[in-house]
Amino acid sequence: MSSPRLGIQGAINIPGNTSFPGSTSSMESNFQKTPNLTERNYLGFSDCSSVDSSSNVSTISEVNKNSLNLKATELRLGLPGSQSPERDQQNTLTSSEQLDEKPLFPLLPSQKIVVSGHKRVFTDTMDSCSETNGVISSQEPSTIKASVPINKVNSNPPVSKAQLVGWPPVRSSRKNILASSKNNEEVDGKPGPGALFVKVSMDGAPYLRKVDLRGYSTYQQLSSALEKMFSCFTIGQCGSQGGPGRGSLSESKLRDLLHGSEYVVTYEDKDGDWMLMGDVPWDMFIGSCKRLKIMKGSDAIGLAPRASEKSNNRN
Amino acid sequence: MKLLQQSMDPNQKRAKAVDRVDSVDTGVASFDSTRMCPFPDEVLERVLSLIDSHKDRSSVSLVCKDWYNAERWSRRHVFIGNCYSVSPEIVAARFPRIRSVTLKGKPRFSDFNLVPEYWGADVHPWLSVFATAYPFLEELRLKRMAVSDESLEFLATNFQGFKALSLLSCDGFSTDGLKAIATHCKNLTELDIHENGMDDLGGHWLNCFPESLTTLQVLNFASLNSEVSFESLEKLISRNKSLRVLKVNRNISLDQLQKLLLQAPQLSELGTGTFMQELISCPITDLKTTFSNCKNLVTISGLWDATSLYLPVIYPACVNLTFLNLSYATLRSGELSNLLQHCKSLRRLWLLDTVGDKGLEAVGAHCPLLEELRVFPADPFDQEVFLGVTESGFVSVSEGCPKLRYVLYFCRQMTNAAVATIARNCPDFTHFRLCIMNPGQPDYLTKQPMDEAFGSIVKTCPNLQRLAVSGQLTDRTFEYIGKYSKKLETLSVAFAGSSDLGMEYVLGGCPKLRKLEIRDCPFGNGALLSGLTKYESMRSLWMSACNVTMNGCKVLAKERPRLNVEVMKDEGGDGSEAHKVYVYRTVAGPRRDAPPFVLTL
Secondary structure (H helix, E strand, C coil), X not given: CCCCCHHXXXXXXXXXXXXXXXXXXXXXXXXXXXXXXXXXXXXXXXXCCCCCCCHHHHHHXXXXXXXXXXXXXXXXXXXXXXXXXXXXCXXXXXXXXXXXXXXXXXXXXXXXXXXXCCCCEECHHHHHHHHXXXXXXXXXXXXXXXXXXXXXXXXXXXXXXXXXXXXXXXXXXXXXXXXXHHHXXXXXXXXXXXXXXXXXXXXXXXXXXXXXXXXXXXXXXXXXXXXXXXXHHHHHHHHHCCCCCHHHCCHHHHHHHHXXXXXXXXXXXXXXXXXXCCCCCHHHHHHHCCEEEEEECCCCCCCHHHHHHHHHHCX | CHHHHHCCCCCCCHHHHHHHHHHCXXXXXXXXXXXXXXXXXXXXXXXXXXXXXXXXXXXXXXXXXXXXXXXXXXXXXXXXXXXXXXXXXXXXXXXXXXXXXXXECCCHHHHHCCCCCCCCCECHHHHHHHHHHCCCCCEEEEECCEXXXXXXXXXXHHCCCXXXXXXXXXXXXXXXXXHHHHHHCCCCCEEEEECCEEECCCEHHHHHCCCCCCCCCEEECCCCCCCECHHHHHHHHHHCCCCCEEECCCCCCHHHHHHHHHHCCCCCEEECCECCCCCCCCCHHHHHHHHHCCCCCCEEECCECCCCCCHHHHHHHHCCCCEEECCCCCCCHHHHHHHHCCCCCXXXXXXXXXXXXXXXXXXXXXXXXXXXXXXXXXXXXXXXXCCCCCHHHHHHHHHHCCCCCEEEEEECCCCHHHHHHHHHHCCCCCEEEEEECCCCCCCCCCCCCCHHHHHHHHHHCCCCCEEECCCCCCHHHHHHHHHHCCCCCEEEXXXXXXXXXXXXXXXXXXXXXXXXXXECCCCEHHHHHHCCCCHHHCCEEEEECCECEHHHHHHHHHHCCCEEEEEECCCCCCCCECCEEEEEECXXXXXXXXXXXXXXX
């Protein structure tokens, strides 16, 4: 099957990556196949409730009950769209095979020290991660609709890995390198030469994504990446409107959907204004773009009629 | 000869070795005045004083009583790999003329917060003994020790000729302690402060170096965050012409670096400050010229925030570089590729995974002499959407760099086939540390466990000394390790194995095993006790979050009184589980300074 980074390949244009089967159909089947999320700690011990009784935990168990309805926005740990190892429903740890199918980590909000009777201790690693989270959160006012509890969890960068004490085995001096270099860029007031991640939201999608604008050099590349990233939601829309079946959706149709009257890509510039993507030279664009938004054509009043022209001019 | 093998490591059982030599009549040992040894003492001591390796010295000390004595009198440097394996009194009694001490304390997993605070490894008891036994102590190198400001002050004021202090991964002190060192050590040659859990109260410690200090050779304060006075630093550099290693912290700008390098063109190792500056006062060509004037430069590190804007200034120096540490620079593949084209002599390279597989292709293409590669994750906790490096990058490096010996590689996906290819390309591996960051993740293409990957490494690389495994692993991996890795000394295991058999395979094989550290594996008492006969030939065993119980540990402790079996109590739980177990051989008996949560059985 494909790599765990399936959903990401289209988004991040990291040169040199071998081609990944980033087709939308396989991404859908991932979502379909995945069993319901059960809360468990990383060793698969069944009883996690003794660890914490914060409201978020009870929220998660509600999510479990509702997860049947939320396949497309399935709660994923680690990366959105990433594929987890096959998960077994049982919580027993007797057989060795169970242990090998390491379940992913329970979702708990970042906390200070929590020591439990189980083999799981949250210590100072959480602090450094909380710092990082704090850094990132301060730049991200939450705009996600709160209707589904999953959003609350995914609106913060996935903290699941950080909850495993001492894993990955990286010294604390190495934990915040990306965050600290990103900080430097923001502070300077202009994009630094490193990565330039901006949030991408799409109307109707329950969670946002992030793209690295420096991974692309043209609008076309960015558009393709966005298409791939958000195609699952697009398809969902299309299907509900009685469009063609999932399997037969082609890239060109997606493009049409995104560049046609259905959607336009807009961005918020330094002044806080919402601009249509594609007007200015690429370098100027990434210099001023703070976040992206994929709007429905019907919402982009005054912009929509030009959207189809723009898509022709974009190349 | 098993006797000799067991006592080969000098930091273990030195006192016992004495007993053994006496009791074994090899025909060479002599107790009376008839000497078998043809050399007078002075000559023997003179000859032996030329031997530096502590392993060789250990062998020498076992030949006969004369050699044992000659060796102990001629030894100047003692290396103690586990501070609790021996007591300072025993060391002082055996070696009367030590000038240099290397001391390591906590188990390695303390670097990743697995060892609670106040666990121990306090350096002070050692310093107290050394103050009387070795008043002329010159060098102290500490790793993972607890060091307080009081201890540093004690060190600075009780050892008149003290010259060199190196603190790596230590904790418990602050910049106040550094002030004491800077103030009192009149003959300081080395101050190397690296990645410690310390309190940085400001950069004033640098001002404490007296005007009279001119002997400095090594100054490393790269991991300190506070700004130091640039004026003081510049003056310090300018009057210490023997300086060969200078590693500054991130606060030093490019402009300031330029000035420092003008004062110290003789440097052989440089750690820069930040490599990004909005407005630089000197032209870039000046910086480039300055770097080209540093003819002795073989190591460059630091390079925070470096980009293609200023990286080219180091190109003139790159031709002679043997070690380039880019692990704090978030470079992309293009920037790295441009840089590496100038680095043909590189032997060691540390990177961030921001360079991606494409960057690693550049490594394989431009650095044929590469022996060591470390790729660190820029984003270990998946905060951003970032793939990092994959198996293909590793394969590219292995194809271009057949001399690779040491690899530390963090990635999010790997395949058995790729590792097999890598092993074929680089059979000289001595250190292979692969970290697939998602615990228990299988081969992402075949969905098989990663057993065959590590199997191919141990089968193909006969010189393997250190191995760290990851990914989904069954007992088969350990079967391979136990069977094939004859020279393995250090093994790190996490989230792996299927049953006790795994650990039993390793303990039953691996004749040279010294350090075994295990976390989150299904190994229980059976596995623990299968190593009963082996632990005394090892430095230490660490097991955390496994299936070991107190009863199992008690059995081990009872059967092997010369081991310290320490269990760290977990809060909560029913007390029958042994959550964290640390077992090590010792001649010093149970620790006297164990905190309440450490139980020595």
